[in-house]
Amino acid sequence: MSTRFDTYLQVISHADKFPHEFDPKNPDEVHHTIPFRLHPHIVGRVLPSTLPPLIEYNDAQMPKPFEVVEGEYISFASWVDTFDKRTQVMENLLQTWREKGTFKVLKGWRNEIFPVYGDASRSDNVAFVIERAGTPLFGISQFGAHLNCYVREPDGSIKIWVGRRSRTKQTWPGLLDNCVAGGITYQATTKDTIVKECDEEASIPSEISKQARNVGAVSYFTYTEHGLVPETQYSFDLELPRDFVPTPRDGEVECFYLWPIEKVRETLLNNEWKPNCALVTIDFLMRHSVITADTEPDYIDLTYRLHRKLEFPTPHKQVAARAPFVVTSTCQQQ
Missing domain, CATH: 3.30.750.160 (Transcription Regulator spoIIAA)
Incomplete structure (x- = not known):
């Protein structure tokens, strides 16, 4: 049985575990x-x-x-x-x-x-x-895009679609995952990645997936038996129609669950999630005021640890010029 966590800060530390400061006396090679x-x-x-x-x-x-x-x-x-x-x-x-x-x-x-x-x-x-x-x-810095899919119940409560990774996957088999996720390959955009993975992993048609909104990013630095993994994941949110059910297509996902918030919180602390997907989910819970500054004693530390500053160069995006804006005011000129 995997270790259970007592706090969300421990959940984040499980993923963001590369040393923040090197200790030359520590024999572990990640310090060298x-x-x-x-x-x-x-x-x-x-x-x-x-x-x-x-x-x-x-x-x-x-x-x-x-x-x-x-x-x-x-x-x-x-x-x-x-x-x-x-x-x-x-x-x-x-x-x-x-x-x-x-x-x-x-x-x-x-x-x-x-x-x-x-x-x-x-x-x-x-x-x-x-x-x-x-x-x-x-130890190359990688970039991915993760999608939180959710539905809003008539009483205003939120339920989250959670994926179960295939038990035959080479990495993190059988663990819980965000509804859709994928690495951003060369010359692909974040939105293109989401739309593509929605189709391949969850059978979500493009007319729905294109409504996904980029809502931020999380960053962390971890390591596995295979090496060093500094990563940044662009976060997207998508409110799905209540009658729509994601369906596995490419074999990477075993099944999807529609869970209430309390079930999601329970599984996060039970260490049932792929570590980086747990971070994206905690970020979702904070942005939707499930985890708040008045109820979470580690709130500020969670914010810091979800956005680790990595030492590596970052993408430069070419963006279209913005149209000029018009200012409307009800104030009288002095």
Whole structure:
């Protein structure tokens, strides 16, 4: 039986567990990560246990694609100076490790390409792209989109649609999940990701899913047996019609439950949720005044911990120019 939590702060700490401060005396290797640098930026972090295979690979290449200063940092060699070169270097490395079975995480190869930010010379700030399965090996900051689906009862109360992850999934099998969620691949938008995942995971048609509203984001830094996982999840809310029932389609979700708030709270504290999805759900409960400043003693700390400031570069979005606005006033001019 998994550990039960006493507070929502413990639920968040279960996900956001990468050290906020490094302790050089702590033997755990998460306290001794090596920065992956690109010019002035840190674009990732590497565990000490990942270095020997990286050095072995690097020494076998001519010219060497990486500069490795043990105990200090790794970076691309000076000749790896463009988006295409960086992308190709990372692909060659991960494909070699995959063929040799160097890291178990690469058995979960997804053919999904994630952007890595940090090249300000490009309008999108993308320095290179990388296969999703390889991101934990380099502590690459990932971005996803999660959807809270809910219905409002005639008495004004809220019920939340909760997914049960397939028990055959490679990651977090059988745990509870947000209704819809997915990683944001290269050149995909957050809204496109939500609409796509709504169709694939829950059979929610686009005329409904397009009504989902982006309501914020949560950020955290965790780690698993496969490596380091700093993540930011864009949060979306969607009020579904009371007569609509999400239906699993692609096999990633086993079933959906429509639960009252108290059942959701109970399962959060019972540690029944995928850790990052628990954070998105706590954020939903705070925004809908289920968890309030007058009823939750850790309210401010919850707010801080749901929005961890990560050290990595972030996306730059191109937005359309806003139309000029007109001001209407009932005040008399002085």
